[in-house]
Structures are given as structure tokens and as C-alpha cells.
Amino acid sequence: MASHHQYSISDLAREFDITTRTIRYYEESGMLCPYRDGQTRLYNEADRVKLKLILRGKRLGFSLSESRELIEMYDPDSDNRHQINALLDKIHKRREQLEAQLHDIQLMQEELDEAEAKCMEAFNDD
Amino acid sequence: MASHHQYSISDLAREFDITTRTIRYYEESGMLCPYRDGQTRLYNEADRVKLKLILRGKRLGFSLSESRELIEMYDPDSDNRHQINALLDKIHKRREQLEAQLHDIQLMQEELDEAEAKCMEAFNDD
């Protein structure tokens, strides 16, 4: 059912507005392992999604290794109970972090409201 | 109206769970300039709030200089229209960033729900 797209490294670089160096660096760090046609890297849809997740993690302030942990949760290689419990624990902690972050964002948004109002006010005082 | 508290550098370090080096580094970067009693730094409530803002910015994935920009918006030194317009522009852009970030968080929360469900499922399959 479709979506057997192939992407070159610069296709992805263009789409996500990053450099090819960045993509290769993510591969160096073991976060991507594209198929090779000879020397040339060929990326499929799964690779593309992974890259997207990495970049979203980055926007959320996660380090690469933190993002890797998150992404590894979706890999179907969890085989024993101990692993699964560790994963559930990670999920729980991550969720707490996100909620704290949500709170931070709400606070900052309120303050942006105030700051904006203050600017407007200063604008009318002449 | 009180709140003329004084804090030592390690008071703040303890409260926010960071090192004194970190606090001094923020001063080096021009984000804090505490009162001095001789050589010794003495921080007041305003300094404490500033530090809190810096750390919140950090949790939100902002660099120090980005946080500085945000904090400077609250300093009452904006004197001309050009400045104010620039500030309003910054506020607008920051708000867009925050909304994108909110979206990212929501997505990630949904995925955490799914991941958790998947784990639970694997847990029941025995």
C-alpha cells in the first residue's frame, strides 16, 4: 500500500531545512541507518519519520540521546518484562517532564500577554 | 510590602539545584549583576526572579542569549518607538514558537499514550 518513497540525503536536508552534515551526524550517533546504493545513502519513509522525531525532540529541548531513548520505545525489540517496566517508567518520567514544560509555556504565554500590553501602553503614552 | 530578602550565592544554588559556577557564569554573560558586599555577591529578590526566568527558559530549550532577550523585555529601558516595535515583533515570534512547541508536546503526549498502551498489551500477552 504505497509510500515506498526513496529520499536522497539532500532531499531530506531540504525538506527539514538542515544540512547534510547534520543528517550524517545523526547517523554517526546511531540514530539513523539508511540503506546504501553503493556508497550513496538512500532513505525510506521510516527513516524520514525518525528524522522528524529527532528534530521535534530537539525543538522540545531534548538532547540527541534523550530523543534516541524516546524513539527506541517504538522499536519492536522489547522482549522481556524488565525491559517493559523500564519503558513504562521512562514514559512516566517523560510525561511528567512534558507537563512541567506545558506549565512553563503557559506561564510564559501569560507574561507575553502582559509584556505586549505594556508595550502597547507605552505606545499610547505620548 | 516586604520582600527585601538577601540571598548568598549558595542559597540560590541550593534552591534551584545548580552550582555556584553556573550562577557566576550567568553573571559573566551579563544576565545577573548582584550587589557586592566587598567581594561577596549578595542577591535580592529581583535577582532571584531573574535566575528563575533563566532556568525556565533553559527548560524550554532556549539558549542563554534567547532568555536574555526575553528578560530584557521586562526591563524599563525601552525609550523609543523603534525599540518598542522591535519588542512587539519579538513577542510575536516568541509566541509563535511557543505555540509550535505546545503542538509538539501534544503530539508527543498522544504518542506516549499509545506507547504505554502498547507496553501494557505486551504485558498481558503471556
Next chain:
DNA sequence: TTGAACGTTTACGTTAACGTAAAGCAGGCG
């Protein structure tokens, strides 16, 4: 009075996340 417990400065070290430059191979085109 001495020795912890706090503070200070100066200065070099470290890590993550790339940037950048050099040198080279593969394919298409005028």
C-alpha cells in the same frame, strides 16, 4: 589559633552538536 566552611578570582578542560575544508568518486551534458 587553627581549621572547617563559606566566599573569591583565574584559567584551563570538557562535551554536544554540528561547521568547514580537503580530497575524491560517479554520472550527465555540451
Next chain:
DNA sequence: CGCCTGCTTTACGTTAACGTAAACGTTCAA
């Protein structure tokens, strides 16, 4: 054929945000 475009590798450089160590000055309780 020569050149351009796009890919590759290797490898050293860079910046932010501190860590860490050395050497020194207070203060205060035993």
C-alpha cells in the same frame, strides 16, 4: 573530453555552557 553537480569520507575547528582545579581571603566555633 572536460566540467558541473551531487554524493562520499576523513579530520580538524568551533561554540555554548558549564566543570574542575589551584590558590587565596574571611569568619567563626572548638
